[in-house]
Amino acid sequence: MKHSTTNQRTRHGRGPARRIGRTLALVLPVVLVLSGTLAVTRVDWSGNSSNSVLTASEALSTGASTHARSRAPQDVLRDRLLLELQEKDPGVALTHLQQAVNDRPSLAKHCVSIARALGRAAVRTYGPARAQSYARPVCDTAFASGVAAQYS
Numbered sequence: 001m002k003h004s005t006t007n008q009r010t011r012h013g014r015g016p017a018r019r020i021g022r023t024l025a026l027v028l029p030v031v032l033v034l035s036g037t038l039a040v041t042r043v044d045w046s047g048n049s050s051n052s053v054l055t056a057s058e059a060l061s062t063g064a065s066t067h068a069r070s071r072a073p074q075d076v077l078r079d080r081l082l083l084e085l086q087e088k089d090p091g092v093a094l095t096h097l098q099q100a101v102n103d104r105p106s107l108a109k110h111c112v113s114i115a116r117a118l119g120r121a122a123v124r125t126y127g128p129a130r131a132q133s134y135a136r137p138v139c140d141t142a143f144a145s146g147v148a149a150q151y152s
Contacts, residue, residue, distance in 0.1 A: 073104070073106075073107065074107055074110035074113075074114065077097075077100055077107065077110075077114060078110075078113075078114045078117055081093040081096060081097055081114065081118060082117065082118065082121050084096060085118055085121055085122060085125065086121070086125055089126075089134065090118060090119075090122040090126070090131060090134035090143070091134045091136075093118055094115070094118065094134065094136055094138045094143060097111065097114060097115060097118070097138055097139070098138045101139070111138070111139035111142065112139045112142040113142075114139075115138055115139040115142035115143040115146060116142050116143070116145060116146030116149070117146065118143055118146065119131065119135075119142070119143040119144065119145065119146020119147040119148075119149070119150065120146045120147070120149065120150040122134060122143075122146075122147060123146075123147050123150035124150070128147060128150070131147045132144065132147050135147065
């Protein structure tokens, strides 16, 4: 009986095509992810054409400062007032919130959420009784509702 040598395979039925396919299946996704990451860092997303090519390390190192500049005004105000609440007292933070809303009427729609965040932070910092003593009619008593929500 004669055996054909054209269909010979290596041990356990794994031929060279199968090994190449398995290698590509492992390596190809890694290559695609890396090339996609590098391509995204090279795109000028800001619309500013000067020096639009960034390396991946530059993109990572400047990411924090870019993020800080692109924050919404209400987020910046909230963070500043929360810091002020911890450093001074909630009364000062509420006064500055009212002044900010008076100076920039576009912040009025965010006043309630900022005042509630201040109320919750005041309870964590000063306790419920002392935090409630700072309540005033800023943004329809949202500070007091934030204190009550944190307390209950």
